[in-house]
Amino acid sequence: MFTPTxxxxxxxxxxxxxxxxxxxxxxxxxxxMARSLPVLAQSNELGxxxxxxxxxxxxAMAIKKGVLTTNKINGDTPPTIxxxxxxxxxxxxxxxxxxxxxxxxxHFPEVRSVLVEVG
Numbered sequence: 795m796f797t798p799t800x801x802x803x804x805x806x807x808x809x810x811x812x813x814x815x816x817x818x819x820x821x822x823x824x825x826x827m828a829r830s831l832p833v834l835a836q837s838n839e840l841g842x843x844x845x846x847x848x849x850x851x852x853x854a855m856a857i858k859k860g861v862l863t864t865n866k867i868n869g870d871t872p873p874t875i876x877x878x879x880x881x882x883x884x885x886x887x888x889x890x891x892x893x894x895x896x897x898x899x900x901h902f903p904e905v906r907s908v909l910v911e912v913g
Contacts, residue, residue, distance in 0.1 A: 800826050811889045814874060820849055821875055821887060825895055828884040833899040840880045840903045847873035860906035 796804065803826065804812060815822050834840070844853035847867055855864045878886030878898065887895040 796826075803829065807894060808892055811892050811894060814889050818849055818875055821877060821889070824877065824879075824884040825887055828887075828895055828897065831882075831897060833897050834880070834885065836899070840885075842879075842881055843885070843903045844879045846875075846877045846879065848875050849877075853879075857903045857905055860904055861909050862905045862907070863909040 804815070804822065807815070815825075840857070842856070842858050844856040847854045850867070852865050854867045855862065874890060876886070876888040877884060880898075884895060885897040887893070
């Protein structure tokens with residue numbers, strides 16, 4: 795399933811993270827693809843930034859061209875996995891309390907407006 799190199803990379807993650815990731819294969823794939831990419835430069839402007847909880851089909855929130863939108867999520871329990879996806883794939887992954895990927899470097903996209911659905 796994974797190459798020897800990928801298995802070595804995954805084996806260096808904390809044991810609890812490895813245990814949780816067994817139930818989230820797409821997160822493992824996203825991590826392996828993005829782990830060697832550089833931290834985004836401060837001058838980099840993400841046209842799209844989405845936050846997903848526990849591999850949901852739709853993002854809990856998204857910032858697209860400066861407009862923030864949110865989707866209803868189950869707020870009763872904290873998510874096990876938080877993934878931030880940018881224009882070129884994963885830019886942030888948190889598993890439990892452990893951040894395993896942070897390419898954003900603290901430079902989140904600017905929000906200039908919020909889309910509110912009335913209904």
